[in-house]
Structure formats: C-alpha cells, structure tokens
Amino acid sequence: MTNDECCRGVCAKRLRDGLGARRSQRGYNAFTLIELIVVVGVIIILTGLVLSTVGYARKKGARARAETEIAAMSAACEGYKADNGIYPRDTTNNTTDNLAALTASPTPDPRPTSYDSNDSRYAATSFYLYAQLSGNPSGDRSTYTQRSYFQFKPSMLSPPGGTGTVTAIRDPFGNSYGYSTAQQANSSYGFNPTFDLWSTAGTSNATDAAYERAWLKNW
Template identity: 40%
Template sequence: MIRSPRNAAFTLVEMITVIAIIAILAGLILAVNTVAQKKAGLSRAETEIKEISVAIENYKTDNGGYPQDPNLTDTLDPRNASVATSVTNPQGAVAQSSRFLYEQLSGDTDGDGTIGNGSDTGKNYAPDFWKPTHLGGTKNGSGKVAPVLYIMDPFGNPYGYSTAGLLVEQEFRAALSTNPNAPRNVQNSKGTQGYNPTFDLWSCAGDTAGLSAKWIKNW
C-alpha cells in the first residue's frame, strides 16, 4: 500500500517499534562493553601483580626479607572472607597494608606522592610503575595523588598484601631451632595464616562479597 504524501509520517506503532529496537541494541552494546572492560581489567591486574611481585623480590634481595609489618601485613588474612568487603574503605586493613607496601617499594616513605624528595629514605623498586592510575587517594589539580592511600587495582580498589603465611613460616623455623620435632602451626601468633610462605598479593577484581575464587592472586 502506497501512502499519499499527506500520510507519509510514522505511525505510533512504528515509532514504538523503532525505539524498542534502539533500546535493545543499546543494551547489547552496553553489556558487551561492560564484559570487555571487565576482561581488560582482569588482564591488567594479572600483569600488575607480576610487576609488583618482581619489585617485592628485588626488595628482598636488597634487604634480606620481604616488606613486613607486624601490625599491618602479618595480621591481614586473605583467607578471611570479610577481607574483601573492606577494600572499599580507604582506611581499612587492606588499604593500610597496601599503603605500607607502596611506601616500601617506592621509597616514598612519607607517602606524600613525591618520590625521592628530601624526607624519603627508601629505594624505588618500581620506577616505571607509580603512575596516578596505579595510586589511590585524592588527586590535585595537576593530577598528582597526595597523599597516597594505597596501590590501586584496575577496579579502583587497593591491592591486598599479606605476610601472614610468611610469619607462620618464620615462627615454625624459630621453633625448629630449639625443638627439631616442633609442629608447623596452621596459624601464626597473630591468629592469621595466609596462603604462601612468602607473601600473598591479590586484587579482589571488583568483588566485595568475599568470593575469593574471582580474585586475581599469586596463589
């Protein structure tokens, strides 16, 4: 049927159909884009964990041990599901351990975001890593993050860093020195255990429900 020029406009049904098709297509594009961003974030987190791990090993070579704090990294237990729910707190246990790791690896011991100034006393073990996109905190007008609150993963949360498993190993070796039959305890004296006998490093990959199977991790 050929419409006369007077009746050439779209009907209401046609307009609704077109709008519905556009909405469906927009939804599909958004879903695909979200999946692509998630996949890119996971891949980036894997790469960054490897880069940070290399810096940690280099730190150990120079200092004879891994970055370790009895009140921060020894007490942080990645096996505890509640750890994941604390990543959104910039002052939480995960963020505090992450900031400690940043200070040790960057040499920015005052955490002011400026590496190598007069108040810094440490060595920078990852000179090409410390970009604003890798640091959590408040950015000033020039894009500098100051103070640095944590090492930030691709999902905007702090990387977790724990030496709970390292402390288990240290205490076991200390016990062996006086008792060859000393048992290896599951937990350390802080009541935490971790996974690796060296250090645990992870990104919760945007998950805050304690589903560690979704994390990007070094164990």
C-alpha cells in the same frame, strides 16, 4: 463557457489534483504508532547490547591490567628480597600480618580475614607495600629516602590524580590491593609462605567465600 472560465476550471482541477497527490504521498510516508513503537524498541535493544559489550570489555581490560600490576609488583618484591633478605613485612606494627588471604578455617572455601577491600587493613597493608617498593615512606610523592624497586603510576595510587598523600595502592577497579605476610607469622594462615598479593576484582563488601574465586591473585 468562456475561455477565462475554462482556464479557471482547469487550473482549479490541477490544484485539487496536486493537493490530493501531496496528501496521499504524506499519508503513505508517515509512520504509524505501531511502527514507531517497533523502531524505538529496536533502538533500545541495540543500545543495551552496545552498553553491555562496552561494560564487558572494560571489566576484562581491568582484570588484565590487575594481573599485569600484580605480576610487576611481585617481581619488585623479589628485587626487594634480593637486597634485604626478606620480602616487605611490617614487623614493628604487624600490619602485613593482620590481613590474611586465608585464615585457619579454609573449609569449605578459603576464608580471608576480610572480603571487603574497603576494610582499613587493605589500605594499611598496601600502603606499607608502596612505602617499601617506592622508597617514599611518607607517601608525600616527593621525598624518596630509600631505594626504589617499583615506579607506581598515578593511576595505581589513592588518591588518584598524582596529588595528595598516598594512602593505598589502588587496583583498576578502584579498590585497595590486598597484601599479606600472615603465613610468616602463622603457618596456618595465608596461601604463600612468602607473601600474598591480590585484587578483589571489584567485589568489595562481599561476605560470601564464592567471591574469593573471582579474585586476581599471586597464588
């Protein structure tokens, strides 16, 4: 065997050994189908846990914010009463008497006039409360003809965004707050002899009395 043939043989062997090693390494590092399925499954589970945690945190934050807003508006109502002798109440159109947080048949659970915060009475009563507390009875967000007892943030009003004529006071869940002076008109209705103020806490379109127990309210 000549030197050239010997060199070619050695080089070919080294080349074969190198290719074999790389193939072996690639085969060793590659994922099997089962491993890929397991990894994807773990990712899906972790994603679900993260999303559920975020959703819970948002809902908890919305409830805390609604409680704060209800307390602040209730305090503003006290200021209104100190000046006017009564809490905000529509005695002309009876708007605030027509939405009761509790009807005359409270057994076995409290029964409001409507569980549905999309009911037009929710928007009507909360707008009346807005008009009296903000001093902006037209709802145009610019013409203030009465004393203001509460400064509403744009996020608290419908439509949101700080523009457009106000139609309702909006809770953190995107629904209208409920406001009622029904007990002043009928002692069998309502929870408080003064006023009832509540958020349905995102349970719009609910028809079951059990939903009322999840409400955020001033009683």
